[in-house]
Amino acid sequence: MKKILQRCALCCALWGVLVAQPLAQSLDALDESTFELVNLYQQKGITSVQEKLESYLLSVPYWLKVVGERDVSYGYFQTTRYVFVSDKALPDLRLFKVTNQGFELLGSSSALVAQGKGHKKLEGDLTTPIGVYDLTARLSGLPPYYGPLAFATNYPNTYDRSLRRTGSGIWIHGLPLDGNREELNTKGCIAIDNELLKKYDGLVDYRDSIVIISEGELRTMNAMQAAQILAGLYAWKEMWKKGDLAGYLKFYDKENFVRQDGMRYKAFAEYKSRIFAKNEEKQIEISGIDIAPFPNGEGREMYRVNFRQDYRALLNGKVSFSSSHRKDLYVWLQEGEMKILSEK
Template sequence: MRFLILFLVTFLYSANLIDIYRFNGSDALSEHIEKILGSKTYWLERLQNKDVTWGYYETQKDILVCVKSKKILKIFENNDSTFKLIDTVKVLTGLDGDKKKEGDLKTPIGVYKLKGLIENVDSFYGPFAFVTGYPNLFDKINHKNGHGIWIHGVPLEGKRDDNNTKGCIVMDNNKLLQLKNEINYKDTYLLISENVPLTATKEEIASILAFIYKWRKAWMNNDFESYKNFYDESFKKSDGKDLKEFLDYKKRVFENKKYQKVEIYFKDIDIVPYQNINNKKIFRINMFEKYISKNYKYAGPKELYVKFTNDGLKIIAEK
């Protein structure tokens, strides 16, 4: 069976591409490639030798995994499609449960980028602090608030009076200094779970990659009837639009571009298993998008949150 799959993939995805172009031209070739990109089988083959335990990354990313109940932070180096465990560090975190509002003293559960490094901090926080991206888009659409969630050290003089970190992740200063040397914070994701962290499988990642390109195809073709089916009833846009408001807007856009050529390209795709208190199969997707039409161009970041439902994958948030 394995040999048969390899044979079919090789035949369908490479051998006949030149003949498709020879006999039917570039449009037919483009259509064929779109079908390939929307195929889970294709992506499973691409993922054959990749480790996707902590997600799928098309550029170099370091991964930090904090497990609140165990008071540990695991540091992974993503090297040549494998995740190498560099260190496991003892940490302090906030109160149990997910952070929902300012002042609840809880460390948030989710996936965050490290947004900055503050070196001029009060000595209570140690030598410096990493700033996390809390609240992220998913937090905001779920009406979570608060700020100032850091990874920092312990007082340079004296000791902490208690273990209440007010939501931050706190570690020994020597370990904090070591962490600074082990990661590039600008290319680091922080995954925070309460208990057992959510991980990813190749089946899930392949399904998501195929989903992204099917969604892109409907978008490029101004196929509103197909496009709307990619979205969940709970969907929220970063500007506050709910599903109905968003789809009403997109329908008008599609109608205005009905006879226009639209090109959309994605690169530097990151797919991260989104840690959540209910252990739902949710994934955060970050990528670089290039959008080109007759009267509008965009090149910049794109952020999606998707979940597996009984009706397949659905987009639940978008920016």
């Protein structure tokens, strides 16, 4: 049924090209690419048109056109609406709203962070983490130390877990309600003025917000990097869908890949080899793509890629496995090619 609906949608789109204006005018207005698609449909049917359209998604020039003049310094987002950015070396906290043009600054202030330097590694090391984190909850009714409310993060994320970093309870919260501000360090959180925090609470929904935490100036993203990652993401999906094991594994960093559960590249490749050997038909759809520059200590152009993945495997026409969830890839660009360092 899903394939039938997809084909109907493609047919309607093609027909819309022709009926949106008088036929003679529309034929004159057809550009070369549209003519190619219509001709392909006439000769080989709608499946060939779908394959052609999907091939564009593997193209860096296509994604450069999608990004256009948009500012993607703090990321390319299809679902995220608000981005907190903190440089813990200052320390500060800024809030941006994601717009069609890029980012609108909603607020900026100094902040308090933990005294530890570098990446947070262990529970109780009094260090604020570095990386990209989802906001997972809005907390209230807390002890007065945390101010009027807090936004919880998902530290440790997939990448942290792959490196066996531990700890929990990393929040964006307020200052002590009793006015005692003698303590200038947190236990690992980011703390800001209570009135500003309440203002932010009235602006954002934590469910579509993230925080990017760096130590020193953030290495931002540009349009070419966003396009290379987007094209790489769809090429990775295409290799997976086709069952091309060698092509699929080329997207993984042989030297540095570690899955969240500790599985390294060699074991991962052997595991995937067994899966691919089943010769299942795969239906893979990805949507709601968010890409954010990922601060790290390795000096890499590193990014978190988060998206919705709908997956179905069929064996002899019957569904053998299915899943639907948001997926994380932690990637870097090696001479413009996407390489996966960790995934969940």
